[in-house]
Amino acid sequence: xxxSAYITLKDVVFSRSGRRIFDGVxxxxxxxxxxxxxxxxGTGKTTLxxxxxxxxxxDSGQVNVAGHEVPRxxxxxxxxxxxxxxxxxxxxxxxxxxxxxxNVAFPLRVHTRLPEDMIRDIVLMKLEAVGLRGARGLMPAxxxxxxxxxxxLARSIALDPELVMYDEPFTGQDPIAMxxxxxxxxxxxxxxxxxxxxxxxxxxESLSICHYACIIADGKVIGEGTPEQLRAHPSERVQQFLxxxxxxxxxxxxxxxxxxxxxxxxxxxx
Amino acid sequence: xxxxxxxxxRRGLDIIASLGRSGRFLAGVLAGIPRPVSGFPLxxxxxxxxxxxxxxxxxxxxxxxxxxxALQGYTILSDFGSEAAIGQMIALTLxxxxxxxxxxxxxxxxxxxxLTAEIGLMKATEQLSSMxxxxxxxxxxxxxxxxxxxxxxxxxxxxxxxxxxxxxxMLVGVEWLGVFDGAYxxxxxxxxxxxxDVLNGVIKSVVFGFVCAWIAVYQGYDCVxxxxxxxxxxxxxxxxxxxxxxxxxxxxxxVMFGDF
Numbered sequence: 001x002x003x004s005a006y007i008t009l010k011d012v013v014f015s016r017s018g019r020r021i022f023d024g025v026x027x028x029x030x031x032x033x034x035x036x037x038x039x040x041x042g043t044g045k046t047t048l049x050x051x052x053x054x055x056x057x058x059d060s061g062q063v064n065v066a067g068h069e070v071p072r073x074x075x076x077x078x079x080x081x082x083x084x085x086x087x088x089x090x091x092x093x094x095x096x097x098x099x100x101x102x103n104v105a106f107p108l109r110v111h112t113r114l115p116e117d118m119i120r121d122i123v124l125m126k127l128e129a130v131g132l133r134g135a136r137g138l139m140p141a142x143x144x145x146x147x148x149x150x151x152x153l154a155r156s157i158a159l160d161p162e163l164v165m166y167d168e169p170f171t172g173q174d175p176i177a178m179x180x181x182x183x184x185x186x187x188x189x190x191x192x193x194x195x196x197x198x199x200x201x202x203x204x205e206s207l208s209i210c211h212y213a214c215i216i217a218d219g220k221v222i223g224e225g226t227p228e229q230l231r232a233h234p235s236e237r238v239q240q241f242l243x244x245x246x247x248x249x250x251x252x253x254x255x256x257x258x259x260x261x262x263x264x265x266x267x268x269x270x
Numbered sequence: 271x272x273x274x275x276x277x278x279x280r281r282g283l284d285i286i287a288s289l290g291r292s293g294r295f296l297a298g299v300l301a302g303i304p305r306p307v308s309g310f311p312l313x314x315x316x317x318x319x320x321x322x323x324x325x326x327x328x329x330x331x332x333x334x335x336x337x338x339x340a341l342q343g344y345t346i347l348s349d350f351g352s353e354a355a356i357g358q359m360i361a362l363t364l365x366x367x368x369x370x371x372x373x374x375x376x377x378x379x380x381x382x383x384x385l386t387a388e389i390g391l392m393k394a395t396e397q398l399s400s401m402x403x404x405x406x407x408x409x410x411x412x413x414x415x416x417x418x419x420x421x422x423x424x425x426x427x428x429x430x431x432x433x434x435x436x437x438x439x440m441l442v443g444v445e446w447l448g449v450f451d452g453a454y455x456x457x458x459x460x461x462x463x464x465x466x467d468v469l470n471g472v473i474k475s476v477v478f479g480f481v482c483a484w485i486a487v488y489q490g491y492d493c494v495x496x497x498x499x500x501x502x503x504x505x506x507x508x509x510x511x512x513x514x515x516x517x518x519x520x521x522x523x524x525v526m527f528g529d530f
Contacts, residue, residue: 053403082405093400107404110308110411152400 006031006163006195007052012061014044014051021047022058023219029212034189034196036210038203040241040250043216045199046090049165052197053085054078066162083111086156086164090171092148094140100127100151101136107158126154130184146177153184157192164188166198170205178202182209203242207231215241217250292488298409299417299487312415320381320416320483321423325430327380328373332431335368336360336438343439344447353447357454358461360439365462365471366527369432371519374478377424378511382486385416386507389490390500398491413491417483424479425472432471470526477518482511 007029014022021044029035039045050056051063054070063070068081094103104123108114114122127133130150140148149169156164166185170178186209189196200206207213207227214224215238223230223238230238240248256262339360347353389412392398398408436458444451462468486507493503 055399055402079405079407082403085403087400087403089396089400091396093396095397096395107406110404110406 004031005029006066007197008062008064009048009051010062010064012051012058012063014047014056014058016047020219024061025216025219025221027214027221027224029195029197031195032189032193033211034185034198034209036198036200036206036213037216038199038201038206038213038241039216041201043218045201045216046167048216049087049167049197049199052165053082053087083107083159084162086159086161088149088152088156088164088166088169090168092140092145092152094143094148094152094155096140098140099136100132100138100140100143103140103151104155104158107155111159122158123154126158127151129157129188130154131180144177146173146180149173149177149181150184153181153188157188157194160192161194163195163197166196166200168200169198170200170202178205185209203244207242217241288492291492292484295409295488295491296484299414309410309415312411313418316415316419317423320385320419321427324377324380324423324427327376328427328431329434331372331376332369332434333438335372336364336435336440337442339363339368339435340439340442340447344443344449353443353449354453355457356439356443356449357456357458360443361436361458361462362467364432364435364439365467367471367519367523369435370428370471370475370478371515373428373431373475374424374482374515375512377420377427377479378482378486378508378515381420381423382482382507382511383504385420385483385486386490386493386504387500389413389416389487390493390495390503393491393493394495394497394500413487417487420483420486421476421479424482425475428475428478429472466526470522473526474519474522477522478515481514481518485511485514 005028007027009025009027012022012025013020025048027037037045037048047056051058052065052070054063054073057071065081066084068077070078070081073081094100095106098106101123104126105119108119108122112119124133124136127136130153132147132150132154135143135147135151140151143151153164169181169185173181182205185196185198188194198206198210207230210227212225213227213230215222215230217237223233223235225233230242233239233242237249239245240250246252340356343356343359344353347356347359389398392408392412398412401408401411440451440454443449444454489503489507489510493499
């Protein structure tokens, strides 16, 4: 990776409700590239995005975004930094009382003093980029899941951010919607010079578009590198995750007492 | 036994922690004074949904309560031949007590529960989170206009309730039961004092409005973002608001009218 780091996490430790979610995670996310963060459900991938966005603070360790130490930022500086970030939430998180057009216009209206006709042009350009210029009059309730995410994507790039974070962008999408999202993430990254961070457990799609990937499990980074490096990774856990094998280092069975004692067949009959 | 004591202590700590959170939350909301230009349209929109949309229930309840007061008052007062005092009885009851209290209870049920559910659902669907990530503080953008709207709407609704109640009392007392209308209005005019009765009633409704709106927005903001969490938060809003209103009403009445 010759490009410089945009986000650096160093020895991040984070616990919630007594459970340790990250136990010394260190990670570098290069500028202008697509980085995929993968891992089984419940490993805190979304939490990682929230740490980067400053919605959560680590117990210890450093989270550095674009030269700013996020956990130490004052409220105002943090909100200013967030104007350079876009985030695509898993549910889309569109404002249900606003139309598609108003949803995309929202960040522009709040953060800029642009005249209405310029806001209109920008909104239509962003909607055009995601292929939904014709849907501007619809309400969020009238959109399909894939369209919701595309509108949310248009909204997250409305202010031309430097960084876009995608939280499980492919989950629950039909093959066509998934293909559209893959293409959008790739195209937006190259055309806008974005730094993209994508959290996902869809291995195939993620590895097809990312430049760099890392796998998190049990609070640690268990493997990282380019997609090719990961596919050839020696770790059994990485291979189990990438190939979706039902049994392996992550056991099929949830830890339990012995089956024999549960079924009441201790000893005796063979 | 020790487990029970520990559980009791934990519950106590939870309650205190929740009170602390709600206090910090309120400070956070009030610290961000809404910007006049961008905040005003949001406030107007909330005044409409919190205030104007509560009008039907407030008008109908006010009318019926006034009418019932007239019926009950007439039955009792006519035993003593003093049914002419019905006007002052209805007016004092409504202005001092029933206007602010019943409006606050209706307000908690209609507007408070709606506020909690709306904010809770915004939280569950990550709308509040996405606002934060866009660099917009949801406390200022979402919570503050709703809190202020409740605070402003409640006294106005209470005054409307009282006026309609007095008018309903007149319908039954004067038009139906035949009390002389000069006595109805005249006794009312001489008995009701602007500062002692009307102003104190308005102060009560201001306090109730503030408490109800605070409980409603806090419960929504603090809820567990699941369907069960939102339903429990909505219930809590109505229960806590009602209890707070009735308790505060006693305290305020003791301070305002307890000078024997």
